Amino acid sequence: MRIDIDRDRLVETMEEQAAIGGTEGGGLHRLTLSDADAEARDWFADCAAGMGLDLRVDAFGNMFARREGADPDAEPVLVGSHLDSQPYGGIFDGALGVVAAIEFVRTLDDYGIETERPVEVVNWTNEEGSRFPPAMQGSGVWAGAHDIEAEYEKTDADGARLVDELERIGYRGADPAEPREPYHAYLELHPEQGPFLEETGADVGIVTGIVGLRWAEVTFEGQANHSGTTPMHYRDDALVAAADVVTAIRRLPGSLGERTVATVGSLTVEPNSVNIVPETVRFTTDIRDPDEATLDRGVERMEAEVAAAADREGVDYEVEHTMRAASVDFPDRPVEAVAEAAADLGYDGRRMVSGAGHDATHAASVCETAMVFSVSEDGKSHTEDEFTSWADCYSSASVLANAALDLAGRVD
């Protein structure tokens, strides 16, 4: 019953895409809607043509390559990920999911398998969000989470408009950027981007959902003063207040939940001079947990810590809630398809919640969705050093292919 993907071809296909926008450091510089992204898209279109698939490009550049099923009216199974990269990302993030979806269809052809449902391979536009905000933009537009006209107007650091770049590379398609029909399921393979699978010795991740997150930007406003002439009791030091909160945020997960993570990733100081007491400090907070109530409790505690720190230092504060993503629980059917495929293939599949957002976040609002995670060595991600061994690419792609076939239904 199982299908076996061609391991050598999987590696070749991975290497083909890795050559497009490849960096000297062995990673990828393939920002969305760049020339390198255009070349990767052309390569995807060639792959689709080589398999005899129909290619649709929607008005936001999302690419869908369709293999018909025995019942052309059945709801299709969508499989894929993204080909864009971080400024200096690795060759696996996103690309592995697209390549595995291509290899899934090639394997169906190898075996001469007809599926009950149509299968579509998708390459989403701008998952990374590092050139144009936000991340997961193409799937978000497609799923109706964002207004396409607003997203068109987004500009990059050089002032280039997204829609102009989409036109320029020739990937503003004719299809509306929305689900053309109801979909049966969406499956996505992605590197874990964390150390959990490697630490637990598992082969693949059976992703049961995606954590919710709360982002905020906190500003402390104190008083700039000379560091030599201003006595300690006279100071309103915005950085001291911020340091209190950084420490509190570090402690927060320990009293919230087993899977809570909380981070201050960005912090800037003004005037930022060795001999001036800091006047203004802005920093971000990022709290994630699979449970919504835990998230809300985390935000409350963060705000209490901000207020307490401001009071101690005599500075003013402001908390702006910049992003809120609800946690996603994947439904049983596709999750069990992944779990069964892993078990059938003899792999140690570990159930886990994704700590990062993925295109699957948006797809989950359209159809039944699940994910497969591959092992990320040392948990490294968004760096040229990102690494998933060919063995782990093969095992996770095999799980994806068999789970997708299960969902698509095999015509015997």
Next chain:
Amino acid sequence: MRIDIDRDRLVETMEEQAAIGGTEGGGLHRLTLSDADAEARDWFADCAAGMGLDLRVDAFGNMFARREGADPDAEPVLVGSHLDSQPYGGIFDGALGVVAAIEFVRTLDDYGIETERPVEVVNWTNEEGSRFPPAMQGSGVWAGAHDIEAEYEKTDADGARLVDELERIGYRGADPAEPREPYHAYLELHPEQGPFLEETGADVGIVTGIVGLRWAEVTFEGQANHSGTTPMHYRDDALVAAADVVTAIRRLPGSLGERTVATVGSLTVEPNSVNIVPETVRFTTDIRDPDEATLDRGVERMEAEVAAAADREGVDYEVEHTMRAASVDFPDRPVEAVAEAAADLGYDGRRMVSGAGHDATHAASVCETAMVFSVSEDGKSHTEDEFTSWADCYSSASVLANAALDLAGRVD
């Protein structure tokens, strides 16, 4: 015996200089060696010419206007400060000391007083250090603390060389930038730049010395990781380690000395992204105290806190000691001249140690030096909001004039 300076003329002279490089916010934008600085120097030269003084400009642009004494071979008394300003500084910082020195000489003329010793009014080049490092540069070159050729090569943010700018504005003088002869004393009036005088209700500050300082730059090197997928126990968060040190530095003075101040004024985070665990954090520490042993103990404790924080977070660290200035104790003779002038004039003069460096720091290595401080409202400094009332300008300038006359000796 006392001389009384002309209060209205003092205000006029202050307003004359304040019009050169004046900002809409009522402050000064008169960076060293800028066109505005050149104009202020021309104005200083005009003042000197108006008083019939000989003007010397040395090779570093320091300006000396000399009024001969009865004994031309006697060691002169040097009085002055600086006319350059911070990018957006107030109209008092530096300028008040130069104006008060000019008004001292004018008052000698008003009274027809001949002094025993020559009197020189000095305008030092680049006290602020905000365009070219370091601060107190001109007096430092003059006193032999810096090599003039090295300082000539310093560049500003636009890449302009200091020596080229000095030539451009026509103030690279012919005289060697060094004391032409032994000096008897140096006196400088400067705004306090802190809240001590106002808080204690004093009229003027009798400055008995300048605190020593120790600057360091600390780097924590952790590991950048995804803020969603990296469990808390897996992180090497450079910002969390830095926050521990910021908090410790805030506590440091409380266990060191009554007059210790300690500051983290500058801190930068890399990659500085909301969803990436901070990899590299660089920050400065600034510890000041009048006592050298206390300073050394402060630096030791700072280093111990850095090591402990690095150990807790599992990050690497480096401490670079970027500046060390020994504390200065002013000798009795000029300090008592200031104290007696204040008492004679009926002012409440408070003895205090300066928390900021001044040109007097370097002058103290050449001759007997002391300072007078004027009240700084709310302790504000290095901002357009810096304020010293005309009443406080008058009282402090009167103390300066009478102390300087005492040191110069009056020929009856």
